[in-house]
Amino acid sequence: MKSIGGLMLLLGLGSFVLHFMNMEFKLLSWVDHWGADVGVGIRIALVVVGGILWFLGNKREKAVPAS
Template sequence: MKSIGGLMFVLGLGSFLLHYLGMEFKLLMWIDNWGPSTGTAIRIGLVVVGAVLWLVAGRQEKAVAAE
C-alpha cells in the first residue's frame, strides 16, 4: 500500500504541476474530459489519497517491525 500511495501522490502532484505548464502525463490525460475544475479536483484527490495511504502504510509497517 505504501508504494501505491507514493505513486498516487507523485502522479497527482506531477499532473497538477504539469497541467499548469501546458503538459500532461499520457496515463492521466483522461482527467480533463469532465472539465478543468473536475480535473483539478481529481488531481487534488490523487495527492490527498496517495499521501494518506503512504502515511498509514508507513505507520503500520513500523508497528509490525516493532513487534
Template sequence: MENIKSKLGNAGVLLAAMGIISIVLSIFNYNIRLLAWVDAWGSTMGWSIRILLILGGGALFFLFGRNEE
C-alpha cells in the first residue's frame, strides 16, 4: 500500500511540474508535446487546464506524497 501512495505522490509532482512548465513555455508560444491539446479549445480553457494540472498535482502530492510519521 505504501508503494502505491508513493507512486501517486510522484505522479502529483509530475502533473504539477508539467502544468508549471506548460505555463512558462506558453508565454513564449511553445508547449509540451503531451499538452499541445490544451489550447485546442481556446486560450481560456488552456489556462484553466494548466491551473487544474497544478492544483490536482499538488493535491495528490500533499495527500499521498509525504511520509507519515
C-alpha cells in the first residue's frame, strides 16, 4: 500500500509541475480530455489518495514487528 501510494503521490505532484510547463506524463495524458478543471481535479485526487495510502502504509509498516 505504501509503494502504490507513493507512486500515486509522485505522479500527481509531477503532473501538476509538468502541466504548468506544457508537458505531461504519457501515463496521465488522458486527464485533460474532459477539460482543464476535471484534469486538475484528477491530479488533486491522485495526490490526496496517494498521500493517504502512503501514510497508512507507513503506519502499518511501523506497527508490524520486524521478524
